Amino acid sequence: MDDISPRSGMVRKRTSIEDFECPICGQVFCTPVTTPCGHTFCKPCLSVWVFEMDSSTCPSCRGALDSAVLSNIDKAADDSVRAAFPEEWKARMTLACEEANKVWAEQLPFLLCDDFECSKMARGLESINQQNQSLARSCPRVVCSMLTIPRKWFLPPSVRPRAYQGAPVRLETLRFNVSAPEVYGHALELLDLQPGLSFLDIGSGCGLLTCLAAALVSPGGRALGVDIRETAVTFARSNLERARALLGERIGSSLLGATALE
Ligand SMILES: [Zn+2]
Ligand SMILES: [Zn+2]
Structure with missing residues (x-):
């Protein structure tokens, strides 16, 4: 349940469901990626932000961002969200699959x-x-x-x-x-x-x-x-x-x- 923020080096606990919510979709993380500025988003959400919107700044703090961040899967956050909120996580993954099917074409x-x-x-x-x-x-x-x-x-x-x-x-x-x-x-x-x-x-x-x-x-x-x-x-x-x-x-x-x- 620990999260090490790369910027501060501080360890903070993720405890409530809000700590696992992606600021872009407002749901629990699905394949979370963490930015160099220490913010976490779903990979699908951040992919759309970076590529579809052509943005090179963090959606939360406007810190610099490049596409390499998408390969930065946050394994610890992923494990934590699955363990702490399995129902919400399952619902989010189902939705993500539906979205993915829609964008197949x-x-x-x-x-x-x-x-x-x-x-x-x-x-x-x-x-x-x-x-x-x-x-x-x-x-x-x-x-x-x-x-x-x-x-x-x-x-x-x-x-x-x-x-x-x-x-x-x-x-x-x-x-x-x-x-x-x-x-x-x-x-x-x-x-x-x-x-x-x-x-x-x-x-x-x-x-x-x-x-x-x-x-x-x-x-x-x-x-x-x-x-x-x-x-x-x-x-x-x-x-x-x-x-x-x-x-x-x-x-x-x-x-x-x-x-x-x-
Ligand atoms: Zn999201
Ligand atoms: Zn940020």
Whole structure:
């Protein structure tokens, strides 16, 4: 029941139910993550805050925050909430699963599920397949990687609403296109990437293909993006950094990042 605040180093007891409530959803923690400033939130709640709202400050104190915080699962808080308030925790998890199912079509399953092959993944595949026949033709591994790695987070916020319209997206300021989802699916299907292989993505643009490849060659493989345009490399690096924060070990050492072509 102890919680060590990273800032103060003080140990304070969590005792009442309020101590286990996420300031964003007002319910008990579901997969809690604790920020460097010492505030705790549900991982799904904070993921939406960081990525959907594009915020880089803590919702509670406005302290600096980056996406790496999402890999900071607070095991102690998680154990405590389960033990102290099992009914509330169960209700919160059920709600979180319902929410996750709703956003399946939006490709956000990783908010809760860390298992590539889990049953939630299978249900998600089913719903995606009904909506997108061209994606349905792809092999399950390719579809899994595409479901797990959201295309919209490789686009600038202003064009994210167009992420799943099945068409290429023009990035005017960066002066390149991000191809349609099915182009990625088709290319990856033909490449048939297997764990342990090395993949060099020449002209890596936004970094999405590099990231998808990293998931497919993992474990044991390597994926590196290379681009001649410095602005593209900078953009890809920040996209890959947050993908790494979210996907953690799933792509871990396989994702080498993006680099400029010398
Ligand atoms: Zn919450
Ligand atoms: Zn804070």
